[in-house]
Amino acid sequence: RRRSPSPDGRRRRSASPAARHGAGRPPRRAEEPEALPPAGAIFRGRVVSIRPFGAFVALDGYRKHGLVHISQLAPRRVESVEEVLTEGQDVWVKVLPSEDPAKVSLSLRQVDQSTGADLGDEAPRRGRRNEAEAEDGAPRNADGSFAWGKLEPLERGGPEEEEEEEAAPKQQPNFARTGKLAEASNTVNGVVLKSAEPSDAAKPTKHWRLYVFKGKEALEPYHIHRQSSYLLGRERRVVDLPLDHPSCSGQHAVLQFRLTAKSDTGKLVRPYLMDLGSTNGSFINGEKIEPEKYVELLPQDVLRFGYSSREYVIINADV
Numbered sequence: 001r002r003r004s005p006s007p008d009g010r011r012r013r014s015a016s017p018a019a020r021h022g023a024g025r026p027p028r029r030a031e032e033p034e035a036l037p038p039a040g041a042i043f044r045g046r047v048v049s050i051r052p053f054g055a056f057v058a059l060d061g062y063r064k065h066g067l068v069h070i071s072q073l074a075p076r077r078v079e080s081v082e083e084v085l086t087e088g089q090d091v092w093v094k095v096l097p098s099e100d101p102a103k104v105s106l107s108l109r110q111v112d113q114s115t116g117a118d119l120g121d122e123a124p125r126r127g128r129r130n131e132a133e134a135e136d137g138a139p140r141n142a143d144g145s146f147a148w149g150k151l152e153p154l155e156r157g158g159p160e161e162e163e164e165e166e167a168a169p170k171q172q173p174n175f176a177r178t179g180k181l182a183e184a185s186n187t188v189n190g191v192v193l194k195s196a197e198p199s200d201a202a203k204p205t206k207h208w209r210l211y212v213f214k215g216k217e218a219l220e221p222y223h224i225h226r227q228s229s230y231l232l233g234r235e236r237r238v239v240d241l242p243l244d245h246p247s248c249s250g251q252h253a254v255l256q257f258r259l260t261a262k263s264d265t266g267k268l269v270r271p272y273l274m275d276l277g278s279t280n281g282s283f284i285n286g287e288k289i290e291p292e293k294y295v296e297l298l299p300q301d302v303l304r305f306g307y308s309s310r311e312y313v314i315i316n317a318d319v
Helices: 159-167 181-186
Strands: 042-051 054-059 066-069 090-096 105-107 207-215 229-233 251-264 267-274 282-284 302-305 310-316
Touching: 054 090, 066 090, 267 282
Parallel strands: 066 105
Antiparallel strands: 042 054, 042 090, 054 066, 090 105, 207 310, 229 251, 251 267, 282 302, 302 310
């Protein structure tokens, strides 16, 4: 097929393959790599995603998110990321050196979260005991061979030290219950009790009552003068006074009567309360008491346990 001539009478030339594909044009500029935060720098960021192995944090001024591994969340062992972080939380993070230049590794435990100050790497570094020690921990000589120990005579002191050793009393046998035997002796209905009665435990000589109030409603009172101690909690297999509120622990607290010398006429049996390390605490007159310590109770003291609204008022019925 004949081609029609151009208007000026010249025959057109078809473009070469190189021209059709842009030969002769200036080359396109290569896309610049995404800027990454420098190692050692501290940034303010926000938690955008939580995973079982860590959390992703968005850094101010950077598009790429960094990863805080679960081992870098806190100086202590963390079982779950949710123990420390929540999505949307603002945190201070430090950029860690990364073997992969495309990844951003961050640390939370190396930064003071209140001030943003650099705390450094708190993980202890294990050093060698001496220069000739091998990596497996065995001491070696300069030529690499094992350095075996040498037998040396024991250095004994003078006659005075020998006399002191001979005069030292021999250790007496201890027949107290320990380990599983002690545990078995403090087990009731298959449940190991968290407390044991002290040596000064005594049955009260007065008629003590524990009045229970649920709001303005008065419930049936407890007569607490028939034994020396009363266990309170949700574990009904062992407790004496049940606490059914979900915020109370299985063995929450113990009400203990003890023989004291606080009376002018002689010894007197007084009530004490001890929190057994419960999750949500025990309260006397609205104040939370220190766990695992006996606190003396006075007549008309108001007790409360956990987040329960019930109040327990201790009364001496003989007064």
